[in-house]
Amino acid sequence: MKVFLAVLLAALLYVERAHSLMCFSCTNQKSNWYCLKPTICSDSDNYCVTVSAAAGIGNAVNFGYSLNKGCSPICPGPSVDIGVASVGTHCCQSFLCNFSAADGGLRASTALLALGLLLSLLPALLRPGP
Template identity: 75%
Template sequence: MSPLSSMKVFLPVLLAALLGVEQAHSLMCFSCTNQKSNFYCLWPTVCSDSDNYCVTFSASGGIGKLVDFGYSLNKGCSPTCLGTSVNMGVLKVGTTCCSNSLCNFSAAGGGPQASAPLLSLGLLLSLLSAMLWLVP
């Protein structure tokens, strides 16, 4: 087996092993403040030792398509979980909690639901195809 072939096999295996390892000491959560889109809420943050949950808080308001009061999304770490949702017709507030690293990927009450293993698999396949494309 040539060194190049060995590298093609070694890098994806190493990446898969690193993505599969869960950090034992600190929780990591996505973090943002007062954003209008989940796209701007994908910044990983290392939580303190007292934090046990990743939380996502979303709030939106309006009256049908006539009046739009806007949408706000906040994410971060928290020592407690107050996972509640309230829909008062004019105002909708949602809070979701989870306890795995980077588990608050999706927006509360909306957006695509994705798991860390699914995201890791997508990243691995993307990197693998890029590596194969670069090698003659």
């Protein structure tokens, strides 16, 4: 079991070097919590994209918010803010880099993701055998 977990961890550390990009994906969500589904992109996809759209007038009137994430062969146009409505676009090109809902916000690096996985598997790796 320990060998299997170690091999799994090593494989996950080197996934970024594979040809296929992996991005988080979701469609028309209100929260980033529902946008953490990993998806393997096609070979033609070069970008992980996060697009957030919001409309409203200050804090008084809120017309809604929508968050979309996924894979794309191109990086869509720039962010736009016209006062009562805005569309934020963020593109990146590494393993699960579209972690955050914020444009240019927190991004999880491969090393950080691997460290988290290792720490979560540590009790199983250190458990004495039968």
